[in-house]
Amino acid sequence: MGETDRLLDVIRGRNAKTVGLQFPVGLRTKAVELAQEIETRAHVACLVSADPSFGACDVADMPVDLIVHLGHAPMPHLRYNRVFFYDLPGPPITSMAFVDAAEPLLPRRVGLLTTTQFRHWLAEIKEHLERKGHVVRIGEPDRRVAYAGQLLGCDYHTATVVEKDVDGYLYIGTGDFHPLGVAILVDKPVIIADPERGTARDLKEVRDHVLRQRHAAIARAQGARVFGIIVSKKIGQARMEMAVELKSLAEKHGKQANLFLMDLVAPDLLQGYRVDAWVNTACPRIAIEDILQYNQPMLTPQEFEIVLGERPWEGYVFDEIRA
């Protein structure tokens, strides 16, 4: 692993004696090997963090001189303490077949979007599409994302910033969640080009299905009397101020609302509490992806405002965590 040379330089340069390593789920297979290599070559003590990490919003504190966080790009607006982000780009692009599969579905003017692991492909894909006659835009980042064209599940700035210059988007990636918010927020087609499957798909059906689920959750929560408002402990997901405002808003409308502070949000951790519905101010993904696993309706803050009558159904937007 010659790749780790740069990391070893950083560890030596910071004179760290103890190093913590944080991995997203997909990189767990490399954890033991990397810890062992660092210990052997840099003569430091390594601690692997086995708390799950879902993003640069989710960097846990560790009792070490230096935390090495892998697989995510830092969020520029957050103040991290003793953290080095080691987000190696993935392998180079080897085939444009998945882009060519998407191309017939694209309008002429297209915005290019992706996640951090494919960020280094965008320039090449842009050129490829331009040769086929497209006008391609890659949105500049804001204070919450590191790279041009980078989407987070809670930040669609690189899409909206080019909205008026494009007629649709091409998302380079494997899952639905990151581009889903764009498809709901912007009334333009969002096409996924999936480099792992080598195929392309329109997000429209998934978008419509999720919107029906969201409206069902809002309808179910209409009769709720007691709301549990979830506040995250995670550095980039903590929205206490918003939670306190939502509690006041609920009480203004004659509803009871209680605040729940937690780190990991998971269905079994919320079982037993006597609330009629949850309002999630932590990662927006929680309310959307795991909805069927929760006994009570799980609402985003904006959906809760609809339930309370403070926002019209027509004003439906996906939750974003703004800096």
Added chain:
Amino acid sequence: MGETDRLLDVIRGRNAKTVGLQFPVGLRTKAVELAQEIETRAHVACLVSADPSFGACDVADMPVDLIVHLGHAPMPHLRYNRVFFYDLPGPPITSMAFVDAAEPLLPRRVGLLTTTQFRHWLAEIKEHLERKGHVVRIGEPDRRVAYAGQLLGCDYHTATVVEKDVDGYLYIGTGDFHPLGVAILVDKPVIIADPERGTARDLKEVRDHVLRQRHAAIARAQGARVFGIIVSKKIGQARMEMAVELKSLAEKHGKQANLFLMDLVAPDLLQGYRVDAWVNTACPRIAIEDILQYNQPMLTPQEFEIVLGERPWEGYVFDEIRA
């Protein structure tokens, strides 16, 4: 809830403006009601902690003036920060039927054991057994437990301290785990009198079953090359020094060992890491109760010493967390 008057006095007395509430799973049903009552009557802001809490070893920090921890007795040797333990005793004893069911299984000289929720029953049960001709001892606590006769899943002091004066034990409680360590540690019968079911049972079969499982785990780990040593972040479960010593011991025997730091220990959080076996220095319960859910053998520190040949099989003991 007149019971909460004492709690409201404490909150007012400490001049707290923000209060965090921590509940064990069994008390979650009371969380919303209590939070609402405190907010209304004491005019403070309440935050319910929805991170799971498994004991007084597991008191999470919260950004509040006062943490109220319910359902567990404090561990005297730990230094808690801004924590008030509100461990109300349960309802009074209403029937001795479950004790009478156990009585024929008991030797003449018996040690009485229980958990914090039934601690106030012990004096009455002692008298009841004495009237039937038994000699009853209730062991004084050490620095890790609060009450006489109190067992933790990781501390059997109140049993061993009376060991030479008794020929067996009566445990008042509902589960197997707390008295299991006693049954393994001390070669004397342990009888459970279960107040919820109103029945009694001898722990011998469960003890033998668990011992066979433990020996199987030790056997499976014999061929392991890479060990993951789990260190807890929880205030009363953190044994970093022991973990570092076990790592050295492994390396002395030509094995690789890497340290994993985590808060909640759960099977899905350990999936994907390339270790051949786990060594758990967190709550001893994890290795015993959930063994079938982990892909790799999950060993206690003492079992790991057996695997390394540093301790004989005959020296098998249950893991305890000593102060």
